[in-house]
Amino acid sequence: MTPGSPPGLRERAAAALTAARARTAALTDPVTDRDLTAQHSPLMSPLVWDLAHIGNQEELWLLGRVAGRESLHPEINPLYDAFQHPRSERPRLPLLGPAEARRYAAEVRGRVFDLLERTPLEGSALLDDGFAFGMIAQHEQQHDETMLITHQLRQGEPVLTAPEPDPPYEAPLVAEVLVPGGPFTMGTSAEPWSLDNERPAHARDTEPFWIDTVPVSNAAYQAFMADGGYGEPRWWAPAGWAQIREHGIEAPLFWRREGGQWLRRRFGVTEPVPGDEPVLHVSWYEADAYARWAGRRLPTEAEWEKAARHDPATGRSRRYPWGDADPDPVHANLGQRHLRPARVGSYPAGASPLGVRQLIGDVWEWTASDFLPYPGFRAFPYREYSEVFFGPEHKVLRGGSFAVDQVACRGTFRNWDLPVRRQIFSGFRTARNV
Known part of the structure; x- marks a missing residue:
């Protein structure tokens, strides 16, 4: 040494x-x-x-x-x-x-x-x-x-392979979980390789709220589509409505309708859309429109992190939903180990103290929040990593996806992108007020 x-x-x-x-x-x-x-x-x-x-x-x-x-x-x-x-x-x-x-x-x-x-x-x-x-x-x-x-x-024949995710735990799950109100510690000052936008640790307070136990599935999203969700402007933010009308968007990216069913292209393979996987390749505008249609909303970034890290029994914030141990394959779908999200309800060992599933891995989850600095933020080691992106132009995504390695994914990790982006491995879950 x-x-x-x-x-x-x-x-x-x-x-x-x-x-x-x-x-x-x-x-x-x-x-x-x-x-x-x-x-x-x-x-x-x-x-x-x-x-x-x-x-x-x-x-x-x-x-x-x-x-x-x-x-x-x-x-x-x-x-x-x-x-x-x-x-x-x-x-x-x-x-x-x-x-x-x-x-x-x-x-x-x-x-x-x-x-x-x-x-x-x-x-x-x-x-x-x-x-x-x-x-x-x-x-x-x-x-x-x-x-x-x-x-x-990329167009062309498939060149990447990976095993399929394990089947999900089959016990029935409640649809949503109540997260109690009150303060919790958001961000980190202790994680050695955390990046500047994750710092410093600071107190946040939330009202009590309900959050989906699992990410929104393809089947649930197809119900929104079947109900005319892409044709009803009242569900859409004005900029989102303009975006889908201008580009003729009527489904998640890489989906197409054929023979009475929805198909998708995934790394060169065309396959039926699996109803029990988290929906993937949707923009923030699409996630927001679905949430409105469902009578719900996207969680704020603080709500997402509280659901993922806060342990009501101890009052402390964990590194990950399951605790402080580094992820392993029983906790989450990370690191390109599979080339798709696992089915909703998977990874019971990775659940939060309140029972929320799949907060880490599978799909990046859009939140309602703009990408902004935490109180006491200090750019390090260069301002171009985070600081130049702060503002209302970018929305925060949390939790990582199947494409994210564990070294670049933790309970405090923050991602951000433009609300029109759909090529990224993005999905979402919804929340509602008590």
Whole structure:
């Protein structure tokens, strides 16, 4: 163990980096060079851009800022600056080819492992608790999720495989759970690899509310569709109504009607829409419209986190709904272990103290809240990670999805996106006032 490093921390960082790189390879190795360099949607980068960007961020932060080394290839740094080049423009840049991108990412990783071997993981904000290494592992896993979205948008034969989720626990579940009112601790000041928008821990107060025990299912969402939900403006926020009318939207993304049934395309496979899975690939506007139609609403971000973390028996907030232990396969559907959400009602071992299921994994859950800083927020280690996105333009999603690795998912983790976004692995659950 490196002097000055807490026991096991270096090994944890190495394991997180290794797992992320293995997943990156699993997403980029099965496709042709043509598929790697193509842009499969103007919403997404070519896969080869993500591959080299992963290596470039790792180099800039770990070899550059932590180790103080000069850039290996300074001429490419501007190409992989996400703020300089919108996704739609990236195919026209002089990007590294697939073989070059792989060699570059591998060279950086080799040097990073050398650095990790001899660097004390304390003494500065970037190094304390191995934060910089954890941040880079999370960054790579987040881009792996982005690349999985690109795979879903990609046309052509399937190239990814994974086992099916286990059948759900069959005991009957109540439809909703009462979450008591009162204060709870939101956010974290203690999670070592938490990102700036999760910090600091602070007191929040909620009124009592009811929340769905499980995410909204495809069957429940189809009832909204069958009742003319996409044709009734009273359910829709004005901007959402304009969006669906302009683009002719009448179902979740990747669904189509054929032969009297709804089909969906999932990673190159066309299949009937399974009624007992959480609905997937819906925008915030669609989630909000369904909730209004059902006589309910989307939970606020604070309500979602209270339902997920607050233990009424002890008054404390847990790391995860099931407790403080890291996730394992009995708790949640994470890490691309499966290529679909598990059926609603799955993972009883992952339930919250109040009995709410599937709050972590399966589908990102839209909330009613805008993405805003917590009281006492401090941008770290750079303001472009969170601060530039704060405001009413972005809505908060919580809980992760089957595409999220556990290193980038916890009870305090916050995601955000534009309310029109549907290509992401997004679903929702609803709430109501007492």
